Amino acid sequence: MRAIAVCLLLILAGCNLRPQGTGTPRYLVGEPYQINGVWQYPRENFTYNETGIATEAASTTVRFSANGESNDPTALLAGHRTLQLPAIARVTNLENGRQILVRINDRGPADPARVIALSARATKLLTPADRHAFRVRVQIVTDDSRRLANALINRPDAPPSPEAPRLQIAAAPTTGVASEALAPPSGVASRPNLTQAAAAAPAATADALPDIPFRLPEVVYGTRPNPGVLAIDCGSFGKLEYAEVLRRRIASLNPRVTTDYYAPRDNAYIVRLGPFPRLADAEAALRQALAAGVPDARIILE
Secondary structure, three states, X not given: OHHHHHHXXXXXXXXXXXXXXXXXXXXXXXOOEEEOOEEEOOOOOOOOEEEEEEEEOOOOOOOEOOOOEEOOOOOOEXXXXXXXXXXXXXXXXXXXXXXXXXXXXXXXXXXXXXXXXEOHHHHHHHOOOOOOOEEEEEEEOHHHHHHHHHXXXXXXXXXXXXXXXXXXXOOOOOOOOOOOOOOOOOOOEEEEOHHHHHHOOOXXXXXXXXXXXXXXXXXXXXXXOOOOOXXXXXXXXXXXXXXXXXXXXXXXXXXXXXXXXXXXXXXXXXXXXXXXXXXXXXXXXXXXXXXXXXXXXXXXXX
């Protein structure tokens, strides 16, 4: 993750953390809250790395985000239901390989079938096709996110962090997933993928890096498309017998227990539904899993 921070150093040296007109950003985790009747449990996660379906954030008249920053649809911002705010994340469109950095500073999306809600500008840079349903990988940029959190927490005038909002959040309409590989929009910088681009940069220590700016750069990186196959994760466990308990409880949904070589030992056994050929099928299975009492069920890409 330090490589990504180095890339930011080269592009953004001299930028400030909090420019004028961005509200009063604060570090926020927040208390459990509900969106559309589903409980959400915010928590810090500086190693977050998940796949799912992204959407463009619904238009809103709310001036500030959940952590007090400006809601600016022209900036590279995003909403997530449980991650700490703010955080820097790398979002990759798995359908066309486009990759950008975003600043997660708000809650949402309301639709449990979507993993992240992106600002209008971020969505436009990532996809020229279906802006309401496209396959992504979301990865927290660990070093930059930790440094950003520390800067806000230790700020002398840091305001108190209230609980996460318990308001109903409007969701953008959902449609099928489309796949198309096109060049970035005109006027936007293009780069190879983040890891490759940063590897060519000279080494730098974390102490030498500047503050992360509020407005991230519009740089689109390129990776190889890898759309994967739709599935539903219902839960992960450290012991097979615990996974079997959940599998039997939702047996009517035809779940299976699988393993992931890269998963930590305490999440080695995964109860999963699918695979599904269409997004509509995965969305229907997700609704069934939630109705069956599996609150952590989510759409992923195998």
